[in-house]
Amino acid sequence: MDQKVISVKGLTKRFGDFVAVDEISFDVFKGEIFGFLGANGAGKTTAMKMLTGLSKPTSGTGSVAGFEILKQAEKIKKNIGYMSQKFALYDDLTIKENAQFYGGIYGLNRRLIKLKVNQMLESLNLQDSGNKLVHSLPLGWKQRLAFSVAMLHDPPIIFLDEPTGGVDPATRRIFWEKIYAEASNGRTIFVTTHYMDEAEYCNRISMMVAGKMVALDSPKNLKLKYNAKTMNDVFVQIAR
Amino acid sequence: MRVLYYIIRKEFVQVFRNKAILPMMTILPIVQLIILSYAANNEVKQVNIHINDQDHSHFSRRLIQKIQAVDIFHTTSSSTDHQDGNTALLDGLADIVLNIPPRAEHTLLRTRAIKIQLLVNAINGQAATVGSGYLNQIIIDYNKEIRSELISGILVKPKLSPIDIEYSNWYNPELDYKTFMVPGLLGEIVTVLVMLLTAMNIVREREIGTIEQINVSPIKKWQFIIGKMLPFLVIGMILMIVGLVVGKLLFDIPIRGSIWLVFAFLLISLMAILGMGLLISNFANTQQQAIFIAFFFVLIFILLSGLFTPIESMPLWAQYLTIPNPIAHFVAFMRNVLIKGSEFSDVQYRFMVMGILAIVFNSLAILTYKKTT
Numbered sequence: 001m002d003q004k005v006i007s008v009k010g011l012t013k014r015f016g017d018f019v020a021v022d023e024i025s026f027d028v029f030k031g032e033i034f035g036f037l038g039a040n041g042a043g044k045t046t047a048m049k050m051l052t053g054l055s056k057p058t059s060g061t062g063s064v065a066g067f068e069i070l071k072q073a074e075k076i077k078k079n080i081g082y083m084s085q086k087f088a089l090y091d092d093l094t095i096k097e098n099a100q101f102y103g104g105i106y107g108l109n110r111r112l113i114k115l116k117v118n119q120m121l122e123s124l125n126l127q128d129s130g131n132k133l134v135h136s137l138p139l140g141w142k143q144r145l146a147f148s149v150a151m152l153h154d155p156p157i158i159f160l161d162e163p164t165g166g167v168d169p170a171t172r173r174i175f176w177e178k179i180y181a182e183a184s185n186g187r188t189i190f191v192t193t194h195y196m197d198e199a200e201y202c203n204r205i206s207m208m209v210a211g212k213m214v215a216l217d218s219p220k221n222l223k224l225k226y227n228a229k230t231m232n233d234v235f236v237q238i239a240r
Numbered sequence: 241m242r243v244l245y246y247i248i249r250k251e252f253v254q255v256f257r258n259k260a261i262l263p264m265m266t267i268l269p270i271v272q273l274i275i276l277s278y279a280a281n282n283e284v285k286q287v288n289i290h291i292n293d294q295d296h297s298h299f300s301r302r303l304i305q306k307i308q309a310v311d312i313f314h315t316t317s318s319s320t321d322h323q324d325g326n327t328a329l330l331d332g333l334a335d336i337v338l339n340i341p342p343r344a345e346h347t348l349l350r351t352r353a354i355k356i357q358l359l360v361n362a363i364n365g366q367a368a369t370v371g372s373g374y375l376n377q378i379i380i381d382y383n384k385e386i387r388s389e390l391i392s393g394i395l396v397k398p399k400l401s402p403i404d405i406e407y408s409n410w411y412n413p414e415l416d417y418k419t420f421m422v423p424g425l426l427g428e429i430v431t432v433l434v435m436l437l438t439a440m441n442i443v444r445e446r447e448i449g450t451i452e453q454i455n456v457s458p459i460k461k462w463q464f465i466i467g468k469m470l471p472f473l474v475i476g477m478i479l480m481i482v483g484l485v486v487g488k489l490l491f492d493i494p495i496r497g498s499i500w501l502v503f504a505f506l507l508i509s510l511m512a513i514l515g516m517g518l519l520i521s522n523f524a525n526t527q528q529q530a531i532f533i534a535f536f537f538v539l540i541f542i543l544l545s546g547l548f549t550p551i552e553s554m555p556l557w558a559q560y561l562t563i564p565n566p567i568a569h570f571v572a573f574m575r576n577v578l579i580k581g582s583e584f585s586d587v588q589y590r591f592m593v594m595g596i597l598a599i600v601f602n603s604l605a606i607l608t609y610k611k612t613t
Contacts, residue, residue: 052456074458082456086449092254104246105457159456 003030005157005188006051008062008069013046013055020046022211023060028190030156033183035202035219036192039239042208044192045085045161051190052159053077065157078106081150081158085165089146091135095126098134099149106153113152120148140171147178151187158182160191164198176201196231205231207238214238243459247467255441255471265475269429269483277421277491284312287371290334291318292325297345299386306378307338313374329359335367336360336375352390411580422493423578424547426483427570430506431513432542434476436534438517442468443530446521461606469514476510477503496581505573505587508594512566515601522608541567569594 006028013021021043028034038044049055051064053073062069065079089098096117103113121127124144134142143163151158160179164172176198183189183203191202199205200219207215215222215238219231228234255261289307293300307313316333319325325337339357341347348354358375362368445451454464480503487493517534524530544551544558545567551559562568573590576582584591 054452054455077456078458080456082453084449084452086452088450088453090250090254090450091448092257093250097250097253101246101250102453102457104249105243105454105459107243107458109242 004028005030005066006034006062006064006190008051009060011047011050011060011062011069012058013043013050014058019211021050021057024208024211024213025060026206026213026216028157028188030188031183031186032204033179033189033191033202035199035205036190036208037199037205037235038192038208042239043211044208047208048159048161048190048192052080052082065155079155079157081153081155083146083150083158083160083163085162087139087142087146089134089142089149092133094131094133095121095137095145096130098145099152102149103152108153116152120152124148140167143167144171144175144178147175151182155187157188157190160189162192162194164193164195172198196235199231199235207235209239244463244466247459247463248470251467251471252474255475261475264433265478266482268433269426269479270486272429273422273425273483273486274490276425277418284367284370286314287312287367287374288316288333288335289313289371289375290325290328290337291315292320292322292337292339293318294320294322294342295340295344296320299345299348300340303340303379303382306382307375310374310378312371325359329361332361334361335364336371338375348386418491419493419579420575421547422487422491423574424545424571426480426487427574428542428545428547428567429483430476430479431509431567431570432538433479434472434510435513435517435520435538436531437475438468438472438514439520439524439530439534440527441472442518442521443524443527447526461609465518465602465606465609468518469511472514472517473507473510476513477506480506493578495578497577497583501577501584501587502574505570505577505591505594508591508598509566509570509573512594512598512601515598515605516566518605519601519608522605522610541565544568545571547571563593564597566594566597 004027006026008027009025010023011021011025012019012023024047036044036048046055050057050069051062053069053076056073057069064076067073067075067079069076090101093101099117099120100113103116108116117130121130124141126141126145129137134145137145147160147163164175167175172195179189179191180201191198193199202219204216204218205222206213215225215234217225219234222234223229223231226234226237228237291304291307293304308315317324317328322339325334325339328334329337337357337359339359341354341356344354344356356379358372360368360372442451445454484495484499484502488495516537520533520537521530524533540561543549544554544562544565546562547567551562551568551572554562569590573587576587
């Protein structure tokens with residue numbers, strides 16, 4: 001558990017005078033479920049964009065999956081999976097077509113794609129629906145599908161940006177079971193969420209307030225430190 | 241290469257799964273061709289004339305007969321009062337008023353010269369020019385006739401005008417307006433549709449959020465752009481084929497030049513147009529913005545394309561503006577090759593300009609497409 005897969009020092013992003021992310025530094029280890037918390041507008045999404053190569057940091061350095069954020073963004077992209085808060089599969093393609101496309105653009109070959117897609121459909125219990133348009137699936141299913149598609153190319157790290165927004169509790173439960181399974185296989189999960197019950201599931205949690213990282217510890221230690229019963233109380237105390 | 245294959249396949253599946261695409265490639269160009277080539281028409285078919293004959297002589301009746309024998313003149317009213325003519329013109333009932341003064345024949349026989357008056361409503365410039373031109377011609381002919389009659393009275397051989405002009409209309413002998421318009425319209429339709437479709441396509445990915453998913457993947461910019469271009473290249477080709485078939489069957493447009501030359505040029509033009517569409521999409525966040533930007537350019541491009549008004553009659557600065565205008569080159573090319581039968585050597589300038597446009601637009605499109613924010 002002590003192999004660093006994400007390591008960031010003084011990462012900063014400025015938009016003009018506004019400092020969206022203010023010198024954050026942290027490490028994430030292999031197989032960890034790392035919760036990335038903060039109020040809306042605290043800078044979570046901007047920080048995540050810098051880690052995934054979508055946005056260039058104004059200053060600071062760091063590495064993701066062993067590659068430099070500043071110079072090797074394209075190499076990082078090969079080694080991460082990403083699932084955004086916006087649903088990012090194509091509604092007008094079938095489940096299979098979506099999976100084939102995302103497998104294809106990560107350079108998997110035809111045989112491997114076929115194998116992976118079949119495995120994926122099986123694990124999602126969608127064997128008979130492979131040729132259905134994604135459009136026709138309920139939201140919870142879409143999110144689970146998006147998560148599976150984001151891992152089709154077996155990335156060592158996966159970034160989840162509010163993956164369970166708008167999903168019912170039962171499906172969220174299934175979703176988190178899947179996350180646990182992936183983490184126990186050594187995959188690192190970097191997840192943002194606004195659901196504090198989900199935060200409890202994380203190995204460690206970081207809290208961002210106004211661009212700064214103000215807390216970083218396990219849920220248990222954070223609750224002790226802030227003398228709170230639930231993560232909800234911790235969040236309200238810190239964010240206020 | 242494998243990555244490119246998957247990108248292209250996805251784009252094709254998406255584009256051709258869109259139910260609006262098929263009618264757009266077939267019905268839309270046909271309807272546009274039919275409506276525009278019949279309606280967007282500068283041909284003057286009818287000129288309304290008001291005849292105000294205050295003479296009522298053999299002389300005036302002969303002139304009126306000659307005018308009424310011409311098909312395009314439609315005598316809407318006639319009177320013997322000067323004021324009636326003016327009213328007809330003011331009310332828009334007449335395009336031209338012909339005033340024959342009282343005692344015209346008498347004056348002509350005595351002084352051998354009279355004056356008659358044409359009042360022309362120049363609001364409809366085309367009808368005014370064409371109508372008064374025809375009328376002038378009739379009066380000149382009549383003039384000759386009368387002169388020869390008057391002179392023959394004194395037994396002198398009638399002196400005809402020394403220069404007789406005979407017209408021969410090359411490339412479009414019947415001066416068929418549709419022959420002129422359809423090839424140009426075809427160029428315009430293909431260009432506009434393809435540009436809009438391309439611009440909308442990428443912006444749509446931005447709107448629904450899938451572009452972010454693409455941007456965190458290792459897809460290279462050029463792969464993404466080629467994937468976006470190819471389906472629309474095919475659509476452009478299909479549009480052109482449909483348009484040519486319709487043009488041939490419905491309007492019997494001539495196809496004098498090489499059809500391969502047309503498609504070679506189409507290929508280069510489509511690349512330029514696609515590049516332009518991609519460039520627009522890079523500056524728009526919503527489909528609405530994309531349409532507005534595209535509309536801004538398309539409107540200027542069409543009005544300055546020479547499709548409806550000849551480029552040669554534009555002010556010089558506007559003529560320079562037509563150089564980076566793909567529609568202008570396309571329209572000119574289509575007319576030259578289809579109607580005139582131009583060969584490669586005649587249109588190589590257009591190939592060169594279009595090639596440069598393709599390189600410039602696409603380079604800009606790749607440069608301004610950012611995978612990062």
